[in-house]
Amino acid sequence: MRAKKTFIRDMQPGHFISDVFVLAEARQAQGKNGPFWGLKLQDSSGSLEAKVFSPLSQQYPNLAAGNIVVAEGAVQLFRDQPQIIIERLELLACEPDETLLRGLIPCSKVDPEILLEELEDLLRQELRHGPWKKFCKRVLADQDIRGKLLFAPGAKAIHHAYAGGLLEHTLAVCRICQSLCGLYPELDREVLLAAAAFHDLGKAWELSSGLLRDYTDEGRLLGHIAIGLEKLLPHLAKVTDLDDELKAHFKHLLLSHHGELEFGSPKRPKTSEALVLHYADNLDAKLKTISESLGEDTAEGAWSPFVRSLDRYLFHPKATPGSKNTRKDDKGPAQCLLPLKG
Secondary structure, X not given: OOOOOOOHHHOOOOOEEEEXXXXXXXXXXXXXXXXXXXXXXXXXXXXXXXXXXXXXXXXXXXXXXXXXXXXEEEEEEEOOEEEEEEEEEEEOOOOOOHHHHHHHOOEOOOOHHHHHHHHHHHHHHHXXXXXXXXXXXXXXXXXXXXXXXXXXXXXXXOOOOOEOHHHHHHHHHHHHHHHHHHHOOOOOHHHHHHHHHHOOOOHHHHEOOOOOOOEOHHHHHHOHHHHHHHHHHHHHHHOOOOXXXXXXXXXXXXXXXXXXXHHOOOOOOOOHHHHHHHHHHHHHHHHHHHHHHHOOOOOOOOEOOOEOOOOEOOXXXXXXXXXXXXXXXXXXXXXXOOOOOO
């Protein structure tokens, strides 16, 4: 099995590449010079658009998302965006080994096992009400839920779209809510943190994990809010000493965290805690989108390509010396440490 050597994050216009990728997207279209393929190549460091023009494109009638390929070609700029013009394409028929899979699947920089431990520690230290502690412990002890959380992406494409991304996002939302509770002591810290911990739980079933991230049938039919509540209700019912009014408030926080009906919320936020959760969720998603759009190597004073999800270009301003907060265990892009098969 061919080892992966070149990663998308390192590609610059003018580079000639020859390496292994997974097809995240494969679209066939007709151009003025004949049929062509519009592809999105993916590896553990990101994704990049690619084109296979005629007559080469006619040698590949059945390319599909999920195919693992060896692609050769030059990196060029098209409308200020890098893309690869493919000169040779080979489909790999054999199953990828563990080493190659780690090079193809995007994963959180922090081991998802560590993220899950940090979430458990946060809830154990912050929750004081026995029934809430019991409920959160029950949910995270569920082996089906636990296994799903470790691999789940936080979204299909826009933010946290990698293995461990859901846990990364969840932990960030919990910490934002925790901070706001210190600023606004009238908030119910307990129900807010419990809801923050599980507000996006349904995404572990809404989105597939592995080589590709796409919506499951269940995800398209129900959505992550309904799926998450369905997974949590049996655990909520077994905590018999938790007040029914607290349970109702918890369910309201989950159902309203997207904020508006047009954004997929069955209900709009009607309590202070519900508003805090909505804005904490939105804030972390937006800041992660900005971070990913600018990238780690974007120079100060530079602009991003146009970001469709935010409908704007983004600017990387000059930073005040000593103002950046960095995580001690953040050592840059890392390959997934979780077992990927079995």
